[in-house]
Amino acid sequence: AQSVTQPDIHITVSEGASLELRCNYSYGATPYLFWYVQSPGQGLQLLLKYFSGDTLVQGIKGFEAEFKRSQSSFNLRKPSVHWSDAAEYFCAVGPASSASKIIFGSGTRLSIRP
Amino acid sequence: NAGVTQTPKFQVLKTGQSMTLQCAQDMNHNSMYWYRQDPGMGLRLIYYSASEGTTDKGEVPNGYNVSRLNKREFSLRLESAAPSQTSVYFCASSDRGQETQYFGPGTRLLVL
DSSP states (O other): EEEEEESSSSEEEESOOOEEEOOEEEEEOOOOOEEEEEOOSSSSSEEEEOOOOEEEEEEEEOOOOEEGGGTEEEEEEEEEOOOOOOEEEEEEEETOOGGOOOOOOOEEEEEEEO | HHHOEOOOOOOEEEETTTTTEEEESSSOEEEEEEEEEEETOOOEEEEEEEEOOOEEOOOOOTTTEEOOOOOSSSSEESSSSSGOOEEEEEEEEEEEOOOOOOOOOOEEEEEE
């Protein structure tokens, strides 16, 4: 069965510290992988996506993610977080050209300690 | 360019009442979607419309109906609201053959 797991419900990091949010997936075919961010009271915004090629992908707002096929993971990283990064982050997986079949993880809420 | 807009932002209903959530996009996208977001469960697809004139069920369609009024607008209707439909509802759109979705700001619905 296809699934996406975000093991951490809530993470708190200090401003300026590095960040890694975990995402593991189970998918039959080669997956298309996404990270979305949801700021308080807002809709979801795409941070980055991976389809093929270089396994390290760069996104907006200084985020990057690394696809590791052997570990079925697509972890999101940022070297130095800012207070404005406080939000909920969703990992998603799906097939090519069919957004209706994308599966979202349950989300990780990120808090920033001043 | 407003992207995806949703109305209303917030609504309180009593059990059994009906209402329609409106969604519009100005990006000329072919595909539109309705999701619900519940704590600890991520987003779940209710219905989607791959193109004008077509609609299909998603993961959790029971208790909902949709209408793709034209290419811009996709509405979600609750005929007889139930407390289990208390949730945040998101509309999204994407271009044909594209996986990236653009989301509206959401409608927070409380059913008493």
